Amino acid sequence: MGKNLQTTDHLRPIDLARGHGLSTQAIRNYEEAGILPAAARTPHGYRTYTPLHAGALRAFLALRPGHGHPTATAIMRAVNRGSTDEAFRLIDETHAQLLDDRRTLRAVESALGDLDREPPTAPEPGGTLIGPLARRLGIRPATLRKWEHAGLVHPHRDPRTGYRVYDEAAVRDARLAHQLRRGGYPLERIAPLIAHVRTAGGLEPLEATLTDWHGRLSARGRALLAGAAELEAYLRARGRVPAGSRP
Structure with a gap:
Protein backbone atom coordinates (compact mmCIF):
# COMPACT_ATOMS: atom_id res chain seq x y z
CA MET A 1 0.00 0.00 0.00
CA LEU A 98 -25.54 -5.77 -5.68
CA LEU A 99 -26.84 -9.26 -4.88
CA ASP A 100 -30.40 -8.03 -5.42
CA ASP A 101 -29.39 -6.57 -8.79
CA ARG A 102 -27.89 -9.92 -9.78
CA ARG A 103 -31.10 -11.70 -8.83
CA THR A 104 -33.11 -9.21 -10.85
CA LEU A 105 -30.88 -9.80 -13.87
CA ARG A 106 -31.30 -13.56 -13.54
CA ALA A 107 -35.08 -13.13 -13.27
CA VAL A 108 -35.19 -11.04 -16.45
CA GLU A 109 -33.06 -13.54 -18.33
CA SER A 110 -35.23 -16.41 -17.07
CA ALA A 111 -38.40 -14.59 -18.07
CA LEU A 112 -37.03 -13.85 -21.53
CA GLY A 113 -35.96 -17.48 -21.88
CA ASP A 114 -39.48 -18.60 -21.00
CA LEU A 115 -40.88 -16.28 -23.64
CA ASP A 116 -38.53 -17.73 -26.25
CA ARG A 117 -39.69 -21.25 -25.41
CA GLU A 118 -43.37 -20.40 -25.82
CA PRO A 119 -44.85 -21.29 -29.21
CA PRO A 120 -45.15 -18.17 -31.34
CA THR A 121 -48.64 -16.73 -31.63
CA ALA A 122 -49.63 -14.76 -34.68
CA PRO A 123 -50.87 -11.30 -33.72
CA GLU A 124 -54.58 -10.82 -34.20
CA PRO A 125 -55.57 -8.28 -36.84
CA GLY A 126 -56.28 -4.98 -35.14
CA GLY A 127 -54.93 -6.19 -31.81
CA THR A 128 -56.12 -8.43 -28.97
CA LEU A 129 -58.95 -7.66 -26.57
CA ILE A 130 -58.54 -8.01 -22.84
CA GLY A 131 -60.61 -11.20 -22.50
CA PRO A 132 -58.74 -13.32 -25.06
CA LEU A 133 -55.36 -12.07 -23.78
CA ALA A 134 -56.28 -12.89 -20.18
CA ARG A 135 -57.35 -16.41 -21.21
CA ARG A 136 -54.12 -16.90 -23.15
CA LEU A 137 -52.07 -15.97 -20.09
CA GLY A 138 -54.29 -17.84 -17.64
CA ILE A 139 -55.11 -14.76 -15.59
CA ARG A 140 -58.18 -12.62 -14.94
CA PRO A 141 -58.96 -9.48 -16.94
CA ALA A 142 -58.85 -7.59 -13.64
CA THR A 143 -55.17 -8.52 -13.36
CA LEU A 144 -54.43 -6.97 -16.74
CA ARG A 145 -56.25 -3.82 -15.68
CA LYS A 146 -54.15 -3.74 -12.51
CA TRP A 147 -50.97 -4.10 -14.56
CA GLU A 148 -52.12 -1.26 -16.80
CA HIS A 149 -52.68 0.95 -13.77
CA ALA A 150 -49.15 0.10 -12.56
CA GLY A 151 -47.68 1.07 -15.96
CA LEU A 152 -46.68 -2.44 -17.01
CA VAL A 153 -48.85 -2.55 -20.14
CA HIS A 154 -50.25 0.21 -22.32
CA PRO A 155 -53.26 -0.92 -24.38
CA HIS A 156 -55.06 1.63 -26.49
CA ARG A 157 -58.79 2.16 -26.64
CA ASP A 158 -60.96 1.34 -29.60
CA PRO A 159 -62.45 4.72 -30.61
CA ARG A 160 -65.82 3.14 -31.42
CA THR A 161 -66.34 0.76 -28.51
CA GLY A 162 -63.92 2.07 -25.87
CA TYR A 163 -62.60 -1.46 -25.37
CA ARG A 164 -58.96 -2.01 -24.47
CA VAL A 165 -56.94 -3.26 -27.43
CA TYR A 166 -53.48 -4.81 -26.98
CA ASP A 167 -51.16 -4.48 -29.96
CA GLU A 168 -48.12 -6.72 -30.46
CA ALA A 169 -45.91 -4.66 -28.14
CA ALA A 170 -48.56 -4.57 -25.39
CA VAL A 171 -49.01 -8.36 -25.65
CA ARG A 172 -45.24 -8.77 -25.34
CA ASP A 173 -45.21 -6.56 -22.23
CA ALA A 174 -48.09 -8.53 -20.69
CA ARG A 175 -46.30 -11.83 -21.32
CA LEU A 176 -43.09 -10.51 -19.78
CA ALA A 177 -44.97 -9.14 -16.77
CA HIS A 178 -46.69 -12.50 -16.38
CA GLN A 179 -43.36 -14.37 -16.31
CA LEU A 180 -41.82 -11.96 -13.81
CA ARG A 181 -44.89 -12.10 -11.55
CA ARG A 182 -44.65 -15.88 -11.60
CA GLY A 183 -41.07 -15.44 -10.45
CA GLY A 184 -42.29 -13.52 -7.41
CA TYR A 185 -41.37 -10.00 -8.49
CA PRO A 186 -43.59 -7.14 -7.23
CA LEU A 187 -45.20 -4.76 -9.70
CA GLU A 188 -43.06 -1.79 -8.69
CA ARG A 189 -39.91 -3.70 -9.66
CA ILE A 190 -41.35 -5.06 -12.89
CA ALA A 191 -42.38 -1.69 -14.31
CA PRO A 192 -38.83 -0.31 -14.82
CA LEU A 193 -37.71 -3.60 -16.38
CA ILE A 194 -40.50 -3.53 -18.93
CA ALA A 195 -39.75 0.13 -19.58
CA HIS A 196 -36.20 -1.01 -20.33
CA VAL A 197 -37.54 -3.48 -22.91
CA ARG A 198 -39.55 -0.71 -24.54
CA THR A 199 -36.51 1.58 -24.65
CA ALA A 200 -34.45 -1.19 -26.24
CA GLY A 201 -37.11 -1.59 -28.93
CA GLY A 202 -38.11 -5.14 -28.04
CA LEU A 203 -36.61 -8.35 -26.76
CA GLU A 204 -33.88 -8.93 -29.36
CA PRO A 205 -32.05 -5.60 -28.87
CA LEU A 206 -32.26 -6.23 -25.12
CA GLU A 207 -29.65 -9.00 -25.42
CA ALA A 208 -26.84 -6.48 -25.78
CA THR A 209 -28.23 -4.56 -22.83
CA LEU A 210 -28.19 -7.70 -20.68
CA THR A 211 -24.57 -8.36 -21.65
CA ASP A 212 -23.68 -4.82 -20.65
CA TRP A 213 -25.65 -5.27 -17.42
CA HIS A 214 -23.55 -8.35 -16.58
CA GLY A 215 -20.37 -6.36 -17.24
CA ARG A 216 -21.43 -3.47 -15.04
CA LEU A 217 -22.33 -5.77 -12.14
CA SER A 218 -18.96 -7.53 -12.44
Whole structure:
Protein backbone atom coordinates (compact mmCIF):
# COMPACT_ATOMS: atom_id res chain seq x y z
CA MET A 1 0.00 0.00 0.00
CA GLY A 2 3.00 2.31 -0.32
CA LYS A 3 4.33 4.49 2.44
CA ASN A 4 3.79 3.51 6.08
CA LEU A 5 0.83 5.54 7.27
CA GLN A 6 2.10 5.54 10.83
CA THR A 7 4.88 8.01 10.09
CA THR A 8 4.48 11.64 11.14
CA ASP A 9 5.54 13.29 7.89
CA HIS A 10 3.74 16.56 7.32
CA LEU A 11 1.98 16.91 4.00
CA ARG A 12 0.47 19.95 2.32
CA PRO A 13 -2.93 19.88 0.58
CA ILE A 14 -1.12 19.87 -2.76
CA ASP A 15 0.81 16.78 -1.67
CA LEU A 16 -2.47 14.90 -1.22
CA ALA A 17 -4.07 16.31 -4.34
CA ARG A 18 -1.10 15.53 -6.58
CA GLY A 19 -1.39 12.12 -8.18
CA HIS A 20 -5.17 11.92 -7.87
CA GLY A 21 -6.06 14.67 -10.29
CA LEU A 22 -7.66 16.68 -7.47
CA SER A 23 -7.50 20.31 -6.54
CA THR A 24 -6.36 21.53 -3.14
CA GLN A 25 -9.89 22.86 -2.65
CA ALA A 26 -11.22 19.33 -3.11
CA ILE A 27 -8.90 18.15 -0.32
CA ARG A 28 -10.21 20.87 1.97
CA ASN A 29 -13.78 19.98 1.00
CA TYR A 30 -13.16 16.32 1.81
CA GLU A 31 -11.82 17.27 5.22
CA GLU A 32 -14.81 19.50 5.93
CA ALA A 33 -17.14 16.67 4.84
CA GLY A 34 -15.51 14.28 7.33
CA ILE A 35 -14.02 12.08 4.61
CA LEU A 36 -10.56 12.94 5.92
CA PRO A 37 -9.73 13.30 9.61
CA ALA A 38 -9.39 16.86 10.84
CA ALA A 39 -6.02 18.32 9.89
CA ALA A 40 -3.60 19.93 12.32
CA ARG A 41 -2.76 23.61 11.82
CA THR A 42 0.53 25.45 11.76
CA PRO A 43 0.99 28.56 13.93
CA HIS A 44 0.06 30.53 10.80
CA GLY A 45 -3.19 28.59 10.32
CA TYR A 46 -2.11 26.42 7.41
CA ARG A 47 -3.44 22.86 7.26
CA THR A 48 -0.92 20.07 7.66
CA TYR A 49 -1.75 16.51 6.79
CA THR A 50 -0.01 13.19 7.47
CA PRO A 51 0.30 9.92 5.59
CA LEU A 52 -2.78 8.80 7.58
CA HIS A 53 -4.77 11.44 5.69
CA ALA A 54 -3.30 10.14 2.45
CA GLY A 55 -4.57 6.67 3.38
CA ALA A 56 -8.03 8.07 4.11
CA LEU A 57 -8.06 9.75 0.72
CA ARG A 58 -7.03 6.54 -1.04
CA ALA A 59 -9.69 4.62 0.82
CA PHE A 60 -12.42 7.08 -0.13
CA LEU A 61 -11.40 7.23 -3.79
CA ALA A 62 -11.33 3.42 -3.90
CA LEU A 63 -14.72 3.10 -2.18
CA ARG A 64 -16.46 5.61 -4.41
CA PRO A 65 -16.72 3.57 -7.66
CA GLY A 66 -18.42 0.64 -5.95
CA HIS A 67 -20.52 2.41 -3.34
CA GLY A 68 -21.18 5.76 -4.97
CA HIS A 69 -20.18 9.15 -3.59
CA PRO A 70 -22.85 9.51 -0.84
CA THR A 71 -22.32 6.04 0.66
CA ALA A 72 -18.53 6.24 0.38
CA THR A 73 -18.69 9.56 2.21
CA ALA A 74 -20.91 8.07 4.93
CA ILE A 75 -18.53 5.11 5.34
CA MET A 76 -15.51 7.36 5.80
CA ARG A 77 -17.36 9.64 8.21
CA ALA A 78 -18.33 6.64 10.31
CA VAL A 79 -14.77 5.30 10.36
CA ASN A 80 -13.29 8.67 11.26
CA ARG A 81 -15.60 9.09 14.23
CA GLY A 82 -14.85 5.55 15.40
CA SER A 83 -18.21 4.01 14.39
CA THR A 84 -16.83 1.06 12.47
CA ASP A 85 -20.01 -0.99 12.97
CA GLU A 86 -21.95 1.72 11.14
CA ALA A 87 -19.38 1.70 8.35
CA PHE A 88 -19.67 -2.09 8.02
CA ARG A 89 -23.47 -1.82 7.95
CA LEU A 90 -23.27 0.63 5.04
CA ILE A 91 -20.89 -1.70 3.22
CA ASP A 92 -23.24 -4.63 3.80
CA GLU A 93 -26.13 -2.64 2.33
CA THR A 94 -24.21 -2.05 -0.89
CA HIS A 95 -23.34 -5.74 -1.16
CA ALA A 96 -26.98 -6.64 -0.53
CA GLN A 97 -28.07 -4.26 -3.29
CA LEU A 98 -25.54 -5.77 -5.68
CA LEU A 99 -26.84 -9.26 -4.88
CA ASP A 100 -30.40 -8.03 -5.42
CA ASP A 101 -29.39 -6.57 -8.79
CA ARG A 102 -27.89 -9.92 -9.78
CA ARG A 103 -31.10 -11.70 -8.83
CA THR A 104 -33.11 -9.21 -10.85
CA LEU A 105 -30.88 -9.80 -13.87
CA ARG A 106 -31.30 -13.56 -13.54
CA ALA A 107 -35.08 -13.13 -13.27
CA VAL A 108 -35.19 -11.04 -16.45
CA GLU A 109 -33.06 -13.54 -18.33
CA SER A 110 -35.23 -16.41 -17.07
CA ALA A 111 -38.40 -14.59 -18.07
CA LEU A 112 -37.03 -13.85 -21.53
CA GLY A 113 -35.96 -17.48 -21.88
CA ASP A 114 -39.48 -18.60 -21.00
CA LEU A 115 -40.88 -16.28 -23.64
CA ASP A 116 -38.53 -17.73 -26.25
CA ARG A 117 -39.69 -21.25 -25.41
CA GLU A 118 -43.37 -20.40 -25.82
CA PRO A 119 -44.85 -21.29 -29.21
CA PRO A 120 -45.15 -18.17 -31.34
CA THR A 121 -48.64 -16.73 -31.63
CA ALA A 122 -49.63 -14.76 -34.68
CA PRO A 123 -50.87 -11.30 -33.72
CA GLU A 124 -54.58 -10.82 -34.20
CA PRO A 125 -55.57 -8.28 -36.84
CA GLY A 126 -56.28 -4.98 -35.14
CA GLY A 127 -54.93 -6.19 -31.81
CA THR A 128 -56.12 -8.43 -28.97
CA LEU A 129 -58.95 -7.66 -26.57
CA ILE A 130 -58.54 -8.01 -22.84
CA GLY A 131 -60.61 -11.20 -22.50
CA PRO A 132 -58.74 -13.32 -25.06
CA LEU A 133 -55.36 -12.07 -23.78
CA ALA A 134 -56.28 -12.89 -20.18
CA ARG A 135 -57.35 -16.41 -21.21
CA ARG A 136 -54.12 -16.90 -23.15
CA LEU A 137 -52.07 -15.97 -20.09
CA GLY A 138 -54.29 -17.84 -17.64
CA ILE A 139 -55.11 -14.76 -15.59
CA ARG A 140 -58.18 -12.62 -14.94
CA PRO A 141 -58.96 -9.48 -16.94
CA ALA A 142 -58.85 -7.59 -13.64
CA THR A 143 -55.17 -8.52 -13.36
CA LEU A 144 -54.43 -6.97 -16.74
CA ARG A 145 -56.25 -3.82 -15.68
CA LYS A 146 -54.15 -3.74 -12.51
CA TRP A 147 -50.97 -4.10 -14.56
CA GLU A 148 -52.12 -1.26 -16.80
CA HIS A 149 -52.68 0.95 -13.77
CA ALA A 150 -49.15 0.10 -12.56
CA GLY A 151 -47.68 1.07 -15.96
CA LEU A 152 -46.68 -2.44 -17.01
CA VAL A 153 -48.85 -2.55 -20.14
CA HIS A 154 -50.25 0.21 -22.32
CA PRO A 155 -53.26 -0.92 -24.38
CA HIS A 156 -55.06 1.63 -26.49
CA ARG A 157 -58.79 2.16 -26.64
CA ASP A 158 -60.96 1.34 -29.60
CA PRO A 159 -62.45 4.72 -30.61
CA ARG A 160 -65.82 3.14 -31.42
CA THR A 161 -66.34 0.76 -28.51
CA GLY A 162 -63.92 2.07 -25.87
CA TYR A 163 -62.60 -1.46 -25.37
CA ARG A 164 -58.96 -2.01 -24.47
CA VAL A 165 -56.94 -3.26 -27.43
CA TYR A 166 -53.48 -4.81 -26.98
CA ASP A 167 -51.16 -4.48 -29.96
CA GLU A 168 -48.12 -6.72 -30.46
CA ALA A 169 -45.91 -4.66 -28.14
CA ALA A 170 -48.56 -4.57 -25.39
CA VAL A 171 -49.01 -8.36 -25.65
CA ARG A 172 -45.24 -8.77 -25.34
CA ASP A 173 -45.21 -6.56 -22.23
CA ALA A 174 -48.09 -8.53 -20.69
CA ARG A 175 -46.30 -11.83 -21.32
CA LEU A 176 -43.09 -10.51 -19.78
CA ALA A 177 -44.97 -9.14 -16.77
CA HIS A 178 -46.69 -12.50 -16.38
CA GLN A 179 -43.36 -14.37 -16.31
CA LEU A 180 -41.82 -11.96 -13.81
CA ARG A 181 -44.89 -12.10 -11.55
CA ARG A 182 -44.65 -15.88 -11.60
CA GLY A 183 -41.07 -15.44 -10.45
CA GLY A 184 -42.29 -13.52 -7.41
CA TYR A 185 -41.37 -10.00 -8.49
CA PRO A 186 -43.59 -7.14 -7.23
CA LEU A 187 -45.20 -4.76 -9.70
CA GLU A 188 -43.06 -1.79 -8.69
CA ARG A 189 -39.91 -3.70 -9.66
CA ILE A 190 -41.35 -5.06 -12.89
CA ALA A 191 -42.38 -1.69 -14.31
CA PRO A 192 -38.83 -0.31 -14.82
CA LEU A 193 -37.71 -3.60 -16.38
CA ILE A 194 -40.50 -3.53 -18.93
CA ALA A 195 -39.75 0.13 -19.58
CA HIS A 196 -36.20 -1.01 -20.33
CA VAL A 197 -37.54 -3.48 -22.91
CA ARG A 198 -39.55 -0.71 -24.54
CA THR A 199 -36.51 1.58 -24.65
CA ALA A 200 -34.45 -1.19 -26.24
CA GLY A 201 -37.11 -1.59 -28.93
CA GLY A 202 -38.11 -5.14 -28.04
CA LEU A 203 -36.61 -8.35 -26.76
CA GLU A 204 -33.88 -8.93 -29.36
CA PRO A 205 -32.05 -5.60 -28.87
CA LEU A 206 -32.26 -6.23 -25.12
CA GLU A 207 -29.65 -9.00 -25.42
CA ALA A 208 -26.84 -6.48 -25.78
CA THR A 209 -28.23 -4.56 -22.83
CA LEU A 210 -28.19 -7.70 -20.68
CA THR A 211 -24.57 -8.36 -21.65
CA ASP A 212 -23.68 -4.82 -20.65
CA TRP A 213 -25.65 -5.27 -17.42
CA HIS A 214 -23.55 -8.35 -16.58
CA GLY A 215 -20.37 -6.36 -17.24
CA ARG A 216 -21.43 -3.47 -15.04
CA LEU A 217 -22.33 -5.77 -12.14
CA SER A 218 -18.96 -7.53 -12.44
CA ALA A 219 -17.14 -4.19 -12.57
CA ARG A 220 -18.98 -3.03 -9.47
CA GLY A 221 -18.10 -6.24 -7.66
CA ARG A 222 -14.41 -5.73 -8.41
CA ALA A 223 -14.67 -2.09 -7.35
CA LEU A 224 -16.10 -3.20 -4.00
CA LEU A 225 -13.11 -5.53 -3.54
CA ALA A 226 -10.65 -2.73 -4.33
CA GLY A 227 -12.44 -0.37 -1.96
CA ALA A 228 -12.43 -2.97 0.82
CA ALA A 229 -8.68 -3.47 0.46
CA GLU A 230 -7.90 0.24 0.80
CA LEU A 231 -10.34 0.67 3.67
CA GLU A 232 -8.76 -2.25 5.51
CA ALA A 233 -5.33 -0.63 5.07
CA TYR A 234 -6.70 2.62 6.47
CA LEU A 235 -8.33 0.87 9.43
CA ARG A 236 -5.07 -0.89 10.23
CA ALA A 237 -3.19 2.41 10.01
CA ARG A 238 -5.63 4.10 12.37
CA GLY A 239 -5.11 1.28 14.83
CA ARG A 240 -1.32 1.72 14.68
CA VAL A 241 -1.37 5.47 15.34
CA PRO A 242 -1.15 6.23 19.09
CA ALA A 243 -4.37 7.75 20.39
CA GLY A 244 -2.69 10.95 21.45
CA SER A 245 -1.24 11.63 18.01
CA ARG A 246 -4.25 10.65 15.91
CA PRO A 247 -5.54 13.51 13.73
